[in-house]
Amino acid sequence: MKAAVTALDRTPLSRTASSLCPRLVALLLASIAGLGACSTNDQAVPCATGDCTTVPSGDITLAAELDLPPGPGPHPVLIMIHGSGPGTRHDFAGVVDTYRSIGVGVLRYDKRGAGESTGKFRDVTADNSIEVFDLLAADVLALVDHLSAQPGVDAARIGLIGVSQAGWIMTLAASRSEGIAYFISLSGAVSTVGVSDHYDKIAEGSLSDAEIEAALTSFDDTHGYDPRPDLESLTVPALWIYGGRDLSNPTANDVQILDRIRTERDKNFTIQLFANADHELIDVTTGQPVDAQRVANRWLAEHVTQTG
Amino acid sequence: MPEQDVTFPSGDLTLAGTLTRPERSLSGPLVLLVVGSGPIDRNSDVKRMPLGITRQLADRLADNGIPSLRFDKRGIGASEGDYRSAGFSDNVTDASAGLEFLRRHHDIRSEDIFVVGHSEGALIAAAIAASGDPVAGVVLLSGAARRGEEVLRWQASRLADMLPGPIRSLTKLLRIDVERSQIKRLEKLKASSDDVIRMQGLIKVNAKWFREFMAFDAAKALAEIEVPVLAITGAGDVQVDPADVELMGQLVQGPFEGYVVPGVNHILRTGGPSPTTYRKQVGLPLDARTLDLVLAWIDRHGSEQPRETTEDAAT
Numbered sequence: 001m002k003a004a005v006t007a008l009d010r011t012p013l014s015r016t017a018s019s020l021c022p023r024l025v026a027l028l029l030a031s032i033a034g035l036g037a038c039s040t041n042d043q044a045v046p047c048a049t050g051d052c053t054t055v056p057s058g059d060i061t062l063a064a065e066l067d068l069p070p071g072p073g074p075h076p077v078l079i080m081i082h083g084s085g086p087g088t089r090h091d092f093a094g095v096v097d098t099y100r101s102i103g104v105g106v107l108r109y110d111k112r113g114a115g116e117s118t119g120k121f122r123d124v125t126a127d128n129s130i131e132v133f134d135l136l137a138a139d140v141l142a143l144v145d146h147l148s149a150q151p152g153v154d155a156a157r158i159g160l161i162g163v164s165q166a167g168w169i170m171t172l173a174a175s176r177s178e179g180i181a182y183f184i185s186l187s188g189a190v191s192t193v194g195v196s197d198h199y200d201k202i203a204e205g206s207l208s209d210a211e212i213e214a215a216l217t218s219f220d221d222t223h224g225y226d227p228r229p230d231l232e233s234l235t236v237p238a239l240w241i242y243g244g245r246d247l248s249n250p251t252a253n254d255v256q257i258l259d260r261i262r263t264e265r266d267k268n269f270t271i272q273l274f275a276n277a278d279h280e281l282i283d284v285t286t287g288q289p290v291d292a293q294r295v296a297n298r299w300l301a302e303h304v305t306q307t308g
Numbered sequence: 309m310p311e312q313d314v315t316f317p318s319g320d321l322t323l324a325g326t327l328t329r330p331e332r333s334l335s336g337p338l339v340l341l342v343v344g345s346g347p348i349d350r351n352s353d354v355k356r357m358p359l360g361i362t363r364q365l366a367d368r369l370a371d372n373g374i375p376s377l378r379f380d381k382r383g384i385g386a387s388e389g390d391y392r393s394a395g396f397s398d399n400v401t402d403a404s405a406g407l408e409f410l411r412r413h414h415d416i417r418s419e420d421i422f423v424v425g426h427s428e429g430a431l432i433a434a435a436i437a438a439s440g441d442p443v444a445g446v447v448l449l450s451g452a453a454r455r456g457e458e459v460l461r462w463q464a465s466r467l468a469d470m471l472p473g474p475i476r477s478l479t480k481l482l483r484i485d486v487e488r489s490q491i492k493r494l495e496k497l498k499a500s501s502d503d504v505i506r507m508q509g510l511i512k513v514n515a516k517w518f519r520e521f522m523a524f525d526a527a528k529a530l531a532e533i534e535v536p537v538l539a540i541t542g543a544g545d546v547q548v549d550p551a552d553v554e555l556m557g558q559l560v561q562g563p564f565e566g567y568v569v570p571g572v573n574h575i576l577r578t579g580g581p582s583p584t585t586y587r588k589q590v591g592l593p594l595d596a597r598t599l600d601l602v603l604a605w606i607d608r609h610g611s612e613q614p615r616e617t618t619e620d621a622a623t
Contacts, residue, residue: 204588208579208580208582208585209470209472209473209580209582209584209585210580211580212472212584213472213473213474244471244472244475244478244479245472245475245582245583245584247584251475251478252472252474252475252477252478253474255478255481255482256478256481259481259482271482273475273478273479273482273484275467275468275471275475275478275479275484275486276467276471276486276583278584278587280356282356284583284584284586284587285463285467285547285583285586286346287346287347287354287356287357288346288511289511291507291511294511
């Protein structure tokens with residue numbers, strides 16, 4: 001048990017974290033009951049609940065599964081964007097009904113090189129981040145194109161939701177496509193990859209807030225993808241949910257970036273901070289998940305489901 | 309060391325626990341360990357936060373030849389029942405059932421049983437001793453000496469104060485009042501009437517526990533305790549006020565020893581007082597000074613009691 005926690009804690013957002021994403025998303029955006037442990041690539045349950053398909057993206061193909069709410073539609077659809085690990089669509093099995101019940105469809109896919117998607121999974125470093133994020137964002141855009149042509153899907157209300165590393169990917173994808181109408185970021189990264197790695201490394205090794213504060217004040221790493229220009233060019237509404245006691249992602253830095261861009265560029269950003277929550281949006285004192293789902297549902301009602 | 313899985317009844321429920329017995333016979337002092345709040349098991353572990361407090365206590369006690377019983381809360385681990393609908397009073401009932409089990413099934417004399425509780429467990433230990441349920445003494449680790457509601461309000465204020473500096477700045481930037489939103493939450497719980505309620509529509513909360521915990525007055529209970537009491541709180545505790553240790557000493561009727569251990573936090577680890585780092589600190593052993601104090605105190609107070617060991621009987 002201790003090993004699992006350690007492994008989770010030490011995972012930089014940019015690098016591999018097979019355990020991070022499923023647990024994070026499962027806890028955040030699924031009803032918690034009935035969820036198993038992290039589902040991984042070995043779960044050979046092709047097409048569990050929805051319609052399965054493959055979507056070409058450049059020279060690879062992505063395996064994807066679409067679950068729409070009941071009724072003829074057209075329905076808004078959220079694409080589940082992965083965190084840093086080699087995640088598969090099964091990681092999000094627990095959230096499908098959560099969204100269907102509020103009238104939102106869910107498109108899940110296997111990350112390139114994971115599950116039944118072809119291509120190569122690559123660990124992200126500050127050095128390769130621009131190149132790898134480019135591919136990961138292109139995959140999202142391919143899915144958006146595919147989705148917008150599906151019957152029952154409202155092409156004007158396709159959005160993204162994702163955790164951690166997905167903050168970068170969603171920003172990049174949404175800045176490149178008008179097909180993405182909104183997105184929801186959970187503990188999502190918006191600092192440079194270099195800053196995120198730097199913070200992660202120091203915060204994870206610290207046993208006190210003082211050490212972590214010291215880590216926060218020594219930010220000067222400009223290596224890797226810097227989402228700021230892309231954030232500045234965004235035109236869509238976005239919800240950003242953060243934990244104030246995140247040891248993987250520099251929440252303070254990220255929120256300052258977002259708040260500045262929101263103010264200076266008049267962006268439709270909603271920022272929600274759970275001061276006492278960690279990267280997984282678990283309250284660090286009680287060990288219980290904070291109610292990020294309520295925030296997400298309310299935001300979706302205001303921006304997506306009741307406006308279409 | 310030999311550990312034995314045991315079960316015992318508490319009302320209609322069967323609770324499960326671990327009896328650690330360093331020797332074949334159970335003689336001399338024995339400890340009932342009571343865990344703190346939250347859905348934690350006999351070891352004080354929850355999936356994402358294996359605190360291990362009662363497990364480490366049991367191990368250390370066993371190393372010193374002292375047997376102990378620790379058990380899963382109702383609805384947790386191998387114990388029957390429903391965790392979310394359990395109140396503070398149910399937790400007291402279950403701990404009392406543990407005492408009864410030790411007395412009946414293992415012929416342990418009440419004057420040999422110490423109750424050692426951590427956090428909520430300390431309040432449970434105090435409630436048991438105050439009720440007149442005969443025990444040799446109680447050890448209150450990270451306990452409180454005031455009404456539960458006051459404890460939770462104090463926590464809310466500390467929570468806001470203890471946020472890392474950059475995050476405190478953020479709360480100002482985003483105009484978030486951490487303390488006020490916690491207090492609002494408590495007031496909603498206080499005004500509720502069901503055992504379990506959904507807070508803000510989605511997350512189920514053990515409302516009965518909150519109401520009973522808020523209403524429980526530790527000061528009143530402490531004032532009724534006649535058996536020896538040891539109280540230890542870390543100076544860096546941000547969940548209960550370390551100053552309560554002194555209050556406890558003024559309140560109890562019997563012999564009292566109290567310690568505020570420098571550099572120790574609520575989960576009895578050395579390190580930063582902030583809960584940010586709890587998850588990392590759970591990998592550390594409990595503070596050695598705290599463990600030593602518990603052991604030495606039980607040793608002193610246990611030996612004051614006349615023992616009926618086989619040897620004694622033979623002489």
